[in-house]
Amino acid sequence: MRFAEEVVAARFVPTWRGMLARELSSMGLSQVEIAPLLGVTQSAVSKHLRGELGMDARLETDPRMRETVARVARALAAKSLSPFEALHEAEALVRAFEDRGPLCAIHEEEMPELRGLGCDICVTVGRSTLVDEQAVLQDLRAGLRVLEATPGLARVMPHVGANLARALPGARDATQVAAVPGRLIEVKGSVRAPAPPEFGVSRHVAEVLLAVLRADASKLACLNLAPTEPLLAAARAAGWRIERVPPEVERAPASLRFGGAVVPDLFHHDGAFGIEPQAYVVGTGATELALRIQHLLD
DSSP states (O other): OOOHHHHIIIIIHHHHHHHHHHHHHHTTOOHHHHHHHHTSOHHHHHHHHTTOSOOOHHHHTOHHHHHHHHHHHHHHHTTOSOHHHHHHHHHHHHHHHHTTSHHHHHHHHHOGGGTTTTOOTTTSTTOOHHHHHHHHHHHHHHHHHHHHTOTTGGGGOOTTOBOEEEEOTTOOSGGGEEEOSSOBEEETTEEEOSSOOEETOOSHHHHHHHHHHHHOTTOOEEEEEOOOHHHHHHHHHTTOOEEEOOGGGGTOGGGOOOSSSSOOSEEEEOOBTTBOOEEEEEESSHHHHHHHHHHHHO
């Protein structure tokens, strides 16, 4: 685990101080005068000027870095900028570099697990959508493990395949819904996920789930199955709320409407010309939903 603050301390801080020391020195300030402006000792200033404390070439050549250092150095030398204001300028540059900038790139190089996540945790601390997305994927992965260990699930797989979808709270479109790329597949009588879940890879089940969310924001997970009579009978015996919906839902999921104020646990249709019968089971989470399905088929 590599913290962003470690990258700032190891890469940005020595580069900022080194460049600022050189700028101030070029303006005629002595090492003794530079030291309090940088908040370091005179000995440290000497090492910065000799390049002994490490400089990051990527940051040193960045136009924003060069412009900010030059501007801050001039203002410090003219005593028109306080050390606090200089610190504010440096912190603002750090935030800019962390927002898909060079510090972000360095962080991803030093912690490859961040690559491809669209990480925004540095610039949205406490409200990063990435944290919520990772929680959704974790829930979905756990739910898939339950389904893969559920005997008899393959017998209620529709011909078009099944998929388990999990939405972010408040999801508005399919990019905010995670599912299995492609569909769940049958392998020797068991159900398997052919690839790890991702966001935006499901079209149909995601659209059905989004329609459900408009009726009940707490129903964040959905799984499609074949509406076999044994499945429906087991659901009725378990006391599930069941409702029949028009098969046109398959072609236009946004048209989904329910007869009552409460979203059913399972809704299904009998199919039509070119439309395979489908059942949709919904729940508050992927793992919760998978466990209910497992109990139902046990």
